[in-house]
Amino acid sequence: MAKYTSADCRQCRREGAKLFLKGERCTTKKCAMERRPVAPGQHGTGRRKPSEYSVQQREKQKVKRAYGLLEKQFKGYYDEAERIKGVTGENMLFLLEKRLDNVVYRMGIGSSRAQSRQIVNHGHITVNGRRVDIPSYSVKKGDVIAVKDNKKDNELFKELKGARIVMPKWVEFDTETFVGKVVDNPERADIDLNINEQLIIELYSK
Numbered sequence: 001m002a003k004y005t006s007a008d009c010r011q012c013r014r015e016g017a018k019l020f021l022k023g024e025r026c027t028t029k030k031c032a033m034e035r036r037p038v039a040p041g042q043h044g045t046g047r048r049k050p051s052e053y054s055v056q057q058r059e060k061q062k063v064k065r066a067y068g069l070l071e072k073q074f075k076g077y078y079d080e081a082e083r084i085k086g087v088t089g090e091n092m093l094f095l096l097e098k099r100l101d102n103v104v105y106r107m108g109i110g111s112s113r114a115q116s117r118q119i120v121n122h123g124h125i126t127v128n129g130r131r132v133d134i135p136s137y138s139v140k141k142g143d144v145i146a147v148k149d150n151k152k153d154n155e156l157f158k159e160l161k162g163a164r165i166v167m168p169k170w171v172e173f174d175t176e177t178f179v180g181k182v183v184d185n186p187e188r189a190d191i192d193l194n195i196n197e198q199l200i201i202e203l204y205s206k
Contacts, residue, residue: 066193
């Protein structure tokens with residue numbers, strides 16, 4: 001599978017927005033968007049006015065990079081969102097939010113989506129008591145998400161014990177028991193990324 005191997009912070013600079021790819025670092029002054037908020041490369045400060053297509057393409061790239069998806073995966077979410085009753089753009093974001101790796105991130109188990117994806121891949125997470133190691137697994141309202149019992153003493157989770165985590169209202173997670181729950185479906189207001197999903201819909205509708 002293709003994989004992005006360059007510096008994560010270059011992706012944020014290229015899209016002109018914080019994508020929170022580096023966890024806590026993104027909330028400090030060390031964040032690349034705080035230190036150098038221009039596109040990477042020698043022409044980063046002198047780019048021409050973007051075309052309509054370019055603006056739409058950049059918005060798509062922003063969402064893809066934030067959730068760590070390839071083009072084929074992302075297009076699949078758009079196609080599925082089109083088939084669901086409701087607003088296509090919001091449906092697409094809700095499908096992305098309900099990915100298991102994103103839920104693990106939202107609960108604070110992983111400090112970034114990339115780390116959360118790795119946690120799921122390594123088999124540290126259970127859904128309703130069963131081990132699930134597929135990051136794209138779609139959770140449902142009422143699902144119980146937990147760290148496997150034999151993984152709770154892992155070095156990765158030591159700092160998580162007893163921590164106070166700010167998370168969206170549609171999920172909950174107990175840092176003492178390492179058990180959480182999807183208490184509701186996400187709403188548009190719960191998605192904190194600066195996204196204009198309508199631009200993506202316009203791009204794919206051409």
